[in-house]
Amino acid sequence: MQTYLQFAVLGLGLGAIYIGLGTGLLLVHRATGIINFAQGAMAMWGAYVFAQLRLDGTLMLPIGSIDLGRRPTVAVAALIGLVTAVLLGLVAHYLVFRPVRNAPVLAQVVVSVALMITIQALVVLRFGPNNIKVDSILPEGSWSLAGIELSSREILMTLIMAALSAVVWAYMRFTRAGVATRAASENERAAVLMGFSPDRLAAVAQVIASVLGTVAVTLGSALTGLNPENYTLLVVPALAVLLVARMESIGIVVVAAIVLGAFQSIIGLLVTKPWWPVWAQSGFDQIIPFAVVMVILFVLGRRLPSRGSLQTVRLPDVVIPRLRLVPAVVLAVVGVAALALTSGSYRFGITTSIIVMLLALSYVVLTGYLGQISLAQGAFAGAAGFTLSKVTSNLGVPFPLSVILCGLVASALGMLVALPAFRIRGAQLAIVTIAAALAIERFVFNNYSLTPPEGNPIAAATLFGINLSVREGRDLSRLSFSLMVLVIAALLVWMFIRLASGDTGRAFLAVRANERAAASSGINVRMTKLIGFGISAFIAGIAGCLIGLSRGQLSAESFTVFAGLQVLAVAYLGGITSVGGAMVAGVLGPLGIVYVLLRGVFDLGAYYPLISGLGLILTAILNPVGVAGATREQVAWVRRRLSRGGTAEPPPVADATPKPKEPSHV
């Protein structure tokens, strides 16, 4: 019992971080209606600034750095770290979140994910990818309670963060600005009419959240060190805490954070016990936040508050695709020529682009057509890839049956994830899917029982005696493999176009526009969602199999949460509502041909995540139809000019939701 108490106290370190991030998430949600997936990443920046100052006296800025000559004291370094957090909060508000304040939830989720990718990429570039040591602001030591030695630093951290949360609570409860923030969250129009500026209130909230998170991470990183990954993804358990508090109560955030931190710490002790099953040794602590999220959303799903905001921007338009022979043949010829005329890393880059195009296509189905936000497409792809390793290496299932089988496995997983989507939507669905993706990555893909030390080798494909393996001897990218990928991609695109232009596609669009209206016109909304998730996950699964075949070996690294989010970034960048968008995404995608050129010709491979993150922020704000949509609009404009007003393209399908009136400006 004594040991468990000691571990519960040690878990308070984690709990204190959850308090900081959870309270910040709640505050920003109340002020803007946005769930900020970048909360952990934002909190990390100021902590990094503090740590670097203490390491060598360098004040690291996003661009350039200032050498202070000698290491500043802990207090001065911490103060500079907090000033950085204030500035970051202001920049995030005015440049990133304010422009999408009235945009659809999809754009808001995408923009916060983009900010997360951008900050993480910037941290890697500025501070390096490796762990760095962080000085402790609080003294180390222990207190004795009834003869039990308890670590004092974790207790102090929790008290500090709880006190800061209490200050935020008092701000919301007793100050005019805080009350106005709460009022605006209930009814933004009324708050505007009463003379408040929701925009300024949101800026204040964003700054407070950034500072609170930075304090938490600065304190917490003294226990763990800092690296670009750990604190960025702590937003997931913090989101679980936020949901337990029903996005409303700061008091419950504090309590839930402490309980979750303590519980995870005790689990960490239990997994080392000899009686604990081997299969549950890896990543079990990540299951807990996911389980919390699932339970809360199932139990409270419909009762979670949403914000009465003023939406003025519609979801990106959809153009119903048509199967046209000439463009299809031209595309196929261009594809074959591009593969045949290149070799080595360039051919491999083009092949990867085709595979990423399929991953982006899975987003087009689910998000562009069905309007559902999933941050777990990478996990679906990974599930298929890992299954492919098992069915080819252990069971000897032949190609192409193996790939189809694994696509169906991904499809089943997708339909399982669709179950919460029956009750919830929008940002809450994004929370479920990112929690699921993280749990699958840590608990399944990284699981020793599934991934032996030799890795997950994938047997090369053969069909009718033709060797379709990706490499042979010194030939690293065989043409036959690349052509096989092209054929599979063409088949899937053809199937998608058939589907999108038929009844299913129309049902998807109806559900996207308005679920109630769709149901009243006889569409089975649940079944439609189930089909949408299934098809999308199937496409992602096939892409996962092709990733596996292209490498001959798979690990969790291919399907991390971040890898999935980067594909979302390029899918949105290319255009989330069209096949053309998916193709652009493929060209721009991770390890695709643009990446290969950036790396090989311009030596800029390290900047790829930063460029894709910034590109995504810009797209989400300025050009929600993506590169493909913008190009289509330009082409249509030129054609109209040429034909003197004649329509060259079918009119885009607009959402059924009426466009609200412009908000009154204060």
Added chain:
Amino acid sequence: MKRSLAAVACAAAVALTAAGCGSEPGSADSSGGLSGDPVLIGVQAPMDGAAAYPQSGYGAQAAEKYVNEKLGGINGRPLKIQLCAGDNSPETAINCANEFVSSNVAAVFDAYDATMGAAVPILTSAKIPIIGQLGGQGIADALPAGQAFYLSGPLETSALGSMTILNQLGKKTAALAVTETPSSHGYVDRLIQPIAKELGITVSPMYTPTSNMNFNVMAATELSGNPDVAGLIALPEDGCTGLIKALRTQGFTGTVFAGSCSQFVTDLGGQAAGAVVQPRLWVPASKKNAPAEVQTQLDDFAAAMDAIDRGDEQSARSLYSFGGMVDLAKIISGIRGEINPDTVTTAMTQVKDYQTFAGPTVTCDGKQWPGRPSSCSHKGIFFEVQQDGSLKPVDPNGFIDLDPSKVPAAA
């Protein structure tokens, strides 16, 4: 507004990208003024990510400069390394291997990268030999004769050595941390545990995700079982230091086992005393107690690290890469004629009674370790940290012969 926002954002993107394009220490010209076609060696080093050992790459960079400037290159030709930074993912190892094949490297040096196994099919298919100081995964070092050469022995050396020394010290229970990766699970389950069982030692492993190491929790977890020995099997250098510091802070006065970590000795001073370490070579901190010729070599190593502005990164890992690369350069200097994968392989198989850099005498005849023809040695060395921070070999002779028959996998 939107246009100005876009302009600001684009300018920021360009500036951010430009800002990062700086020069790194060690990126200066390392050719030593030698002319002629460089001899290109690929180096796969785990330099990036949470479980990074960047020192493994620095050691290779220092060796490149040292070989060219102090040893006159390879038969007068400059040694050139193609350093590929691994991040503990097989995917990156595969990309690196593809680049090595595309660049026509003469050999690939495995700078103790735990994901080297993923590169094996590509490199063996291209008939490029893999050479390293020690194997990190039990895959490349398990290859048939003539495909890989590990100068100080295979992965089994570490497992057998660590349990042998704990047994010699009379320890019966050990709680040891290790990075949470599939290969480390395999290492513990397939090697450490069977050997420990044979020697009557109970080992409680603690798998730690290196992206999130809470040292207080780790130390408390290890000490919750009251072990004779606490410490680690393998962690990055900062992880070693953090864990050992937390163990001492929480009052542990027993034996600390620190794997092949070395930087904690400098970082922790007196708190490090009594810890047992198991590197593969005479490491810098052991210089005081090393033979005279090794002392000279360690001085050369220190000067070479200084020469690339990495003087503060002298560790077991950087020495492994440095020593291994210097040995490789000396061995292939004996090749008369073209230096390519075939001739390097032949030269390696002919290595006999060769005195390695700060290491044991080795013979790469494929018979040094049963079932592991890649191994060139079956010797081990262990040190105890002294109060003054120096390392003293547990056995006065330094290297001792290990008994591979105790390893079930190799039997």
